[in-house]
Amino acid sequence: MSASRTIRVEILSRVEGEGALHIHTENGRLEQVQLQIYEPPRLFEALLRGRPLEEVPDITARICGICPVAYQMSSVHALEMALEVTISPEIRQLRRLLYCGEWIESHALHMHLLHAPDFLGYESGIAMAADHPDAVNRGLRLKKHGNQLLEVLGGRAIHPINVAVGGFYRAPRREEFARLIPDFEWGLQAAIEATRWVAGLEFPDFERDYDMVALVHPDEYAFNEGRVVSTRGRDVAVLDYEEHYDEVHVAHSTALHSETLPERRCYHVGPLARLNLSRDRLFPEARRVADEIGFETPCWNPYRSIVARGIELVHAYAEALSILCDYRPFTPSRIAYEYREGEGCAATEAPRGLIYHRYQVDAEGKVQFAKIVPPTSQNQKQIEDDLRAWLPGVLDRPDKEVARMSEELVRNYDPCISCSTHFLKVVRHAR
Amino acid sequence: MPAEPVTRAAVLFVGLGSSHGDDAVGWRVADALLKTSPEGLMIRKALAPIDLLDWLEPGTRLLICDGCQGLETGETWRRWTWPDCDVAWKSAVGVHDFTIPGVLALAEGLGRLSCAPEVWGIEVGACDPATELNENLATTIGKVRDDVLAFVESTCKDSLCTKPRSYVRC
Structure with a gap:
């Protein structure tokens, strides 16, 4: 007699993403795991065609309410490559600061309110707030700092508008940054506390032989520039990204799955990948806390990504504080350019992993082609692979528990598809 | 039993929304309020309900406006006093599932609600990316703006905010 079991986990809205999970077993053996995601970036790519290139940062920012900076940074760097624009060191520094704001906002929220409850x-x-109000309040305050930084430097916290091809429409005044410094000094200490806190959590014993991929820069913890490096030794220029990583359609999802070439294997992007590849480039404060809590790298346990986020949160505060304190207004805030036909690509590090953009523009400054590879589509195949490795050990448990544990595993990746809390609803079909 | 008076409330209005079609209604109401510059009313726009906690401090009276679907036939907008609005947004999914009811429950748990929040819901249609807000909503947006202003004028401006009793309007 055949015992068939299907655990179907469904969702949901798209604005911040849509995901569902389908698990099917036969006679207790795992037959199928499908993570179903519906992502809109494809629509945005089509939407960009024919638009003036100046609109790209503002339009791509609307792809995601959580990580607009990642889309803006990737797009402006790619377009600047196409236009042969070289930005100044001051602009470069401000872009790192903007990214710090997004990492702070995103990591603080995920650590304290989305992942820690698991x-x-x-x-x-x-529910956690009732017993851990101080931790939740800390998380909210840290998140607020990230938004404040986006507001001052990005023009507003929602879909920042100050980012331009060539730089910024306006460089902030010194006093605007100076006002943030006391909060960021507090935030740095709070981030260190938060990292100690999450390091003390108990983690499931689950390690995998991942191919972790991240941007690596020789001199700094990479945000906007570097080479695409993997823990398995691949080391390629961003220009060659598409020769080594490909997106494929899968029948069960409208989102594309990324895989390595020529092996067509999954890979893992995100904080653990960055930390495993660039620990020695962290700001000293972050390196110290990583040493203090005994965080060993390479780390192959995806549940420990919450600790990696904590260490990166410390890094983001330390670097932001350094830039805020040293800041001097400068001109020009935006490098002038002339339209030319060209093509450019860029990879940057969104809070949840590497993001890649490529654009072709014509001599009138109109976008002819756009390609956007978000981190979550790169992790999607890896998440399914993790579930396939992990589920056989828990399939003897009730559906509800299997679904809950599956959600927790998915949350390790902080997928930017309306993610985490209550990510999944279960519908069980038994035959 | 009379509710216990506390301090005079600062009033925070948060318009929730996005740039996608009718989903922008909350932002448009915030814009309309900004044009009137009512004294003492802090007006903010947010993409996600969780962001309102950035500005919500104990003692702040909170007013929220967002798009919703499923009002009764003929209704274009409605005002609730939390938690009555939970029904309207119960099945909604916000950023990271932090819906309006979820965020208000969190605010309550953290002791940040000094008064029962007022929530305005505007019936919306399509919220697709790269589409504009339906022009027919302009009248409704004006009506909601006027109702917010009237509420602020009558309830908040010269009165004392009171601690909520099971979140019945104070």
Whole structure:
């Protein structure tokens, strides 16, 4: 007699992403795992065609409410390559600062309100707040700092508008940054505390032989520039990214799956990848806290990504504080350019992993082609692979528990598809 | 039993929305309020309900406006006093699932609600990327702006905010 079991986990809205999970077993054996995601970036790519290139940063920022800076940074760097624009060191520095703001906002929220409840046995951050109000308040305050930085430097926290091809429409005044410094000094210490806190959580014993991929820069913890490097030794220029990483359609999802070439294997992007590849380039404060908590790299346990986020949160605060304190207004805030036909690509590091953009522009400054590869589509195949490795060990448990544990595993990746808390709803079909 | 008076409330209005079609209604109401510059009313726009916690401090009276679907036939907008609005947004999914009810429950748990928040919902249609807000909503946006202003004028401006009793309007 055949015992067939299907655990179907469904969702949801798209604005911040849509995901569902389908698990099917036969006679207790795992037959199929499908993570189904519906992402809109394809629509945005088509939308960009024929538009003036100046609109690209503002339009791509609308792809995601959580990580607009990642889309803006990737697009402006790619377009500047196409236009042969070289930005000044001051602009470069401000772009790193903007990215710090996004990492702070995103990492603080994920650590405190989305991921920590999994390890502490709460259904949600809301439920956790009753017993851990100080931690939740800390997370919210840190998140607020990220938004404040985006507001000052990006013009507003929602879909920042100050980012331009060639630089910024306006360089902030010194006093605007100076006002942030006391909060960021507090935030640095709070981020260190938060990292110690998450380092003390208990993590499932689950390690995998990942191919972790991240941008690596020789002199700094990479945000906007570097080479695409993997823990398996691949080391390629961003220009060659598409020769080594490909997106493919899968029948069960409208999102594309990324895989390595020529092997067509999954790979892992995100904080663990960055930390495994660039630990020695962290700001000293972050390196110190990583040493203090005994965070060993390379780390192959995806559940420990919450600790990696904590270390990166410390880094983002330390670097932001350094830039805020040293800041001197400068001109020009934007490098002038002339339209030319060209093509450019760029990879940057979104909070949840590497993001790649490529554009072709014509001599009138109109976009002819756009390609956007977000981190979550790069991790999607890896998430399914993790589930396939992990599920056989827990399939003897009730559906509800399997679904909950599956959600937790997915949350390790902080997928930017309306992610985490209550990510999944279960519909069980038994035959 | 009379509610216990506390301090005079600062009033925070948060318009929730996005740039996608009718989903922008909350932002448009915020824009309309900004044009009137009402004294003492802090007006913010947010993409996600969780962001309102950036500005919500104990003692702040919170007013929210967002798009919704499923109002009764003929209704174009409605005002609730939290938690009555939970029904309207119960099945909604916000950023990271932090819906309006979820965020308000979190705010309550953290002791940041001094008064029961007022929530305005505007019935919306399509919220697709790269589309504009339906022009027919302009009248409704004006009506909601006027109702917010009237509410602020009558309830908040010269009165004391009171601690909520099971979140019945104070």
